Amino acid sequence: MIDINLIRENPEWVKEQLFKRMDTVCFEELLKLDFDKRKLQRQNEDLRAMRNKRSMEIAQLKSAKAAEIQVEAIINLMVKVGEKIAKTDKKINKLEDRIFTILSALPNIPSPEVIPGGKESNRAVKTFGTKPEFTFTPKDHIELCTKLGLIDYERGAKMSGSGTWVYTGMGARLEWALLNYFVDFHIANGYEFIMPPHLLNYESGYAAGQFPKFDDDVFFTNYHKDHKQSRFLLPTSETALINMFRNETIDADKLPIKYFAYSPCYRKEAGGYGSSERGMIRGHQFNKIEMFIFCRSDESAILFNELVSNAEKLVEGLGLHYQTMALAAKDCSSGMAKTYDVELWIPSMNGYKECSSISNATDFQARRANIKTKLMDHVCDGDGCKIVKTTPFVHTLNASGLATSRLLPAIVEQFQNADGTVNVPSALQKYLGGMKLIK
RNA sequence: GGAAGGGUGUCGGAGAGGUCGAACGAGCUCGCUUGGAAAGCGAGUAUAGUGCAAACUAUCGCAGGUUCAAAUCCUGUCCCUUCCGCCA
Numbered sequence: 099m100i101d102i103n104l105i106r107e108n109p110e111w112v113k114e115q116l117f118k119r120m121d122t123v124c125f126e127e128l129l130k131l132d133f134d135k136r137k138l139q140r141q142n143e144d145l146r147a148m149r150n151k152r153s154m155e156i157a158q159l160k161s162a163k164a165a166e167i168q169v170e171a172i173i174n175l176m177v178k179v180g181e182k183i184a185k186t187d188k189k190i191n192k193l194e195d196r197i198f199t200i201l202s203a204l205p206n207i208p209s210p211e212v213i214p215g216g217k218e219s220n221r222a223v224k225t226f227g228t229k230p231e232f233t234f235t236p237k238d239h240i241e242l243c244t245k246l247g248l249i250d251y252e253r254g255a256k257m258s259g260s261g262t263w264v265y266t267g268m269g270a271r272l273e274w275a276l277l278n279y280f281v282d283f284h285i286a287n288g289y290e291f292i293m294p295p296h297l298l299n300y301e302s303g304y305a306a307g308q309f310p311k312f313d314d315d316v317f318f319t320n321y322h323k324d325h326k327q328s329r330f331l332l333p334t335s336e337t338a339l340i341n342m343f344r345n346e347t348i349d350a351d352k353l354p355i356k357y358f359a360y361s362p363c364y365r366k367e368a369g370g371y372g373s374s375e376r377g378m379i380r381g382h383q384f385n386k387i388e389m390f391i392f393c394r395s396d397e398s399a400i401l402f403n404e405l406v407s408n409a410e411k412l413v414e415g416l417g418l419h420y421q422t423m424a425l426a427a428k429d430c431s432s433g434m435a436k437t438y439d440v441e442l443w444i445p446s447m448n449g450y451k452e453c454s455s456i457s458n459a460t461d462f463q464a465r466r467a468n469i470k471t472k473l474m475d476h477v478c479d480g481d482g483c484k485i486v487k488t489t490p491f492v493h494t495l496n497a498s499g500l501a502t503s504r505l506l507p508a509i510v511e512q513f514q515n516a517d518g519t520v521n522v523p524s525a526l527q528k529y530l531g532g533m534k535l536i537k
Numbered sequence: 538g539g540a541a542g543g544g545u546g547u548c549g550g551a552g553a554g555g556u557c558g559a560a561c562g563a564g565c566u567c568g569c570u571u572g573g574a575a576a577g578c579g580a581g582u583a584u585a586g587u588g589c590a591a592a593c594u595a596u597c598g599c600a601g602g603u604u605c606a607a608a609u610c611c612u613g614u615c616c617c618u619u620c621c622g623c624c625a
Contacts, residue, residue, distance in 0.1 A: 153605060156555075157556065160555075
């Protein structure tokens with residue numbers, strides 16, 4: 099959510115920023131609603147002030163045993179004032195609902211360095227390694243995984259339906275090894291390990307910005323129309339992590355808070371991408387470790403770089419060829435001010451596929467989830483310096499670190515041999531009893 | 538799942554329709570005192586919104602309701618504690 103104060107005070111500037119990712123921006127209705135709401139609010143506050151004063155009078159008169167008629171007169175007057183207040187409150191609520199709807203639909207303001215435009219404007223900021231050259235005809239990961247007994251797609255479909263698979267034997271061990279490799283890396287970096295519930299309530303989804311927009315993208319376990327009892331399976335642990343501090347004020351000396359969490363991610367992927375994304379490139383359930391940071395506004399730009407570097411190091415540690423893309427404004431998801439994608443080379447697709455998305459949400463998520471911090475700022479002007487207490491919203495950042503269902507295909511395809519065996523990246527060998535070759 | 542009790546400021550804890558943003562205590566900050574510290578004394582110590590300001594408004598888990606007036610009464614809901622049941 100964008101700060102309405104920003105729009106109120108500097109609508110032209112906000113518009114200019116949003117044009118990077120939107121074709122039309124118009125604040126006319128929003129500003130009018132906001133103006134009307136504030137006017138009514140002021141009116142009602144004055145009425146309330148009056149009522150509070152007269153109510154006190156009633157108490158005084160009563161304790162002084164004043165004439166009943168005198169008291170009655172004030173009470174009758176206050177009945178009318180009360181009715182007016184209630185009426186105006188209703189009007190204000192209506193305006194607030196509408197303002198909230200409009201405001202919720204607006205995307206975050208892109209960071210200054212983010213370039214305008216869509217996917218075609220994305221640019222690579224880093225490339226690691228090179229595309230492997232094969233002296234034989236390389237196989238795709240579906241064939242490799244099936245022949246090596248790593249993944250059983252058919253039985254996955256039997257148990258659950260399309261878009262699922264079963265990790266079997268070495269496949270399960272390889273998956274587990276990857277997760278262990280990630281976990282160890284993040285712990286060494288001083289990030290705190292979090293294992294969240296996978297079943298979240300509607301409020302959590304709402305605060306994370308999932309709902310109502312993505313109602314159809316997640317699996318509800320018990321769907322209620324009014325959402326009082328609704329729970330859903332998390333589509334990413336980011337949804338859980340942002341909610342760690344929902345409606346809380348975090349002590350400034352605790353920031354930055356650096357978390358990482360492991361969870362499967364459950365997604366409907368309703369649209370479907372057809373045969374271009376066969377195998378385990380896109381499924382209803384995949385494993386992912388997610389990094390998440392709560393920090394002060396002045397730290398988020400630096401911490402963004404840290405997250406990018408972490409994601410890159412994880413892939414580099416496996417020796418996989420990848421590129422890092424700086425996404426153009428329209429390609430960033432709407433809540434994010436800046437996003438980089440780390441993309442793995444998948445030979446069979448003759449293309450790169452995202453395995454980590456690193457984003458700075460600035461205060462956009464925190465505003466919706468109501469997460470603040472207490473700061474003591476030194477403010478200096480002509481009369482000298484003084485300490486000013488403020489409670490600004492925190493900044494939040496998230497990054498995959500990493501999604502395994504994209505890594506396993508990249509590993510088996512990039513490291514395959516002519517005979518269909520696969521070399522195990524050395525970083526994983528210690529998690530697999532020293533195994534160097536999957537055959 | 539059933540029963541009972543409870544959610545008040547940084548913390549402990551009063552308040553049980555009327556001058557309550559909230560007694561009292563602890564903590565914390567500043568000042569006095571001291572060689573220094575402790576003790577003692579004095580002052581201060583929530584957040585948000587509106588306003589140039591004075592000031593005003595809202596907030597006692599959350600959402601509604603009753604009332605001229607709600608921390609206080611009513612309803613719903615969430616959470617916590619204890620007991621019973623069930624169970625990896």
